[in-house]
Amino acid sequence: ELKVEQNPLFLSMQEGKNYTIYCNYSTTSDRLYWYRQDPGKSLESLFVLLSNGAVKQEGRLMASLDTKARLSTLHITAAVHDLSATYFCAVDSLYNNNDMRFGAGTRLTVKP
Amino acid sequence: DTEVTQTPKHLVMGMTNKKSLKCEQHMGHRAMYWYKQKAKKPPELMFVYSYEKLSINESVPSRFSPECPNSSLLNLHLHALQPEDSALYLCASSPRDQTGELFFGEGSRLTVL
Numbered sequence: 384e385l386k387v388e389q390n391p392l393f394l395s396m397q398e399g400k401n402y403t404i405y406c407n408y409s410t411t412s413d414r415l416y417w418y419r420q421d422p423g424k425s426l427e428s429l430f431v432l433l434s435n436g437a438v439k440q441e442g443r444l445m446a447s448l449d450t451k452a453r454l455s456t457l458h459i460t461a462a463v464h465d466l467s468a469t470y471f472c473a474v475d476s477l478y479n480n481n482d483m484r485f486g487a488g489t490r491l492t493v494k495p
Numbered sequence: 496d497t498e499v500t501q502t503p504k505h506l507v508m509g510m511t512n513k514k515s516l517k518c519e520q521h522m523g524h525r526a527m528y529w530y531k532q533k534a535k536k537p538p539e540l541m542f543v544y545s546y547e548k549l550s551i552n553e554s555v556p557s558r559f560s561p562e563c564p565n566s567s568l569l570n571l572h573l574h575a576l577q578p579e580d581s582a583l584y585l586c587a588s589s590p591r592d593q594t595g596e597l598f599f600g601e602g603s604r605l606t607v608l
Contacts, residue, residue, distance in 0.1 A: 414595050424601070427599075483595070488535075
């Protein structure tokens with residue numbers, strides 16, 4: 384069974400600080416996704432990572448993928464309050480009929 | 496047009512009611528999904544339609560009945576629901592291309608009394 388684990392599940396950080404969210408998954412997959420969800424809202428796609436060593440950056444967020452370690456990271460640089468949200472990683476795999484399985488989510492709060 | 500549109504946004508129903516949730520996309524995507532999301536939890540896959548055929552039913556109770564009239568439309572028919580079915584129901588579509596990326600609608604928040 385495809386399992387996706389995120390940590391930490393809760394993250395409170397101060398504005399201006401850096402931090403990393405980790406996402407581990409259990410089966411072979413070359414496709415990993417990061418989504419953002421604001422309270423009461425839907426999911427917004429942030430990054431699609433399609434190969435080993437892939438790195439993508441958008442503003443203060445940078446995502447990377449290591450398929451050999453089955454690990455993705457979402458790095459936050461100089462956090463600002465607007466980044467407060469829940470961040471989900473998700474993986475799809477041939478072993479899961481290519482359907483997406485989500486991690487539990489990391490609830491990020493950025494404080495002034 | 497990069498939107499997935501869901502209606503209604505909010506729905507309150509009794510346990511004996513029959514209602515439907517609707518989803519529409521005009522991006523030419525050939526796969527459409529229903530996810531259920533409880534508060535503070537990740538989305539859970541309920542149904543997948545790929546090329547208008549139901550390809551996965553994740554053992555969802557029969558009180559939920561999906562329908563895909565065409566490649567742009569997806570319905571979820573609700574009957575005899577239980578209070579624990581109260582949740583945010585998310586529709587998504589995907590081109591099922593190299594990326595596999597999902598595009599989500601705003602969701603329908605369902606309350607069962």
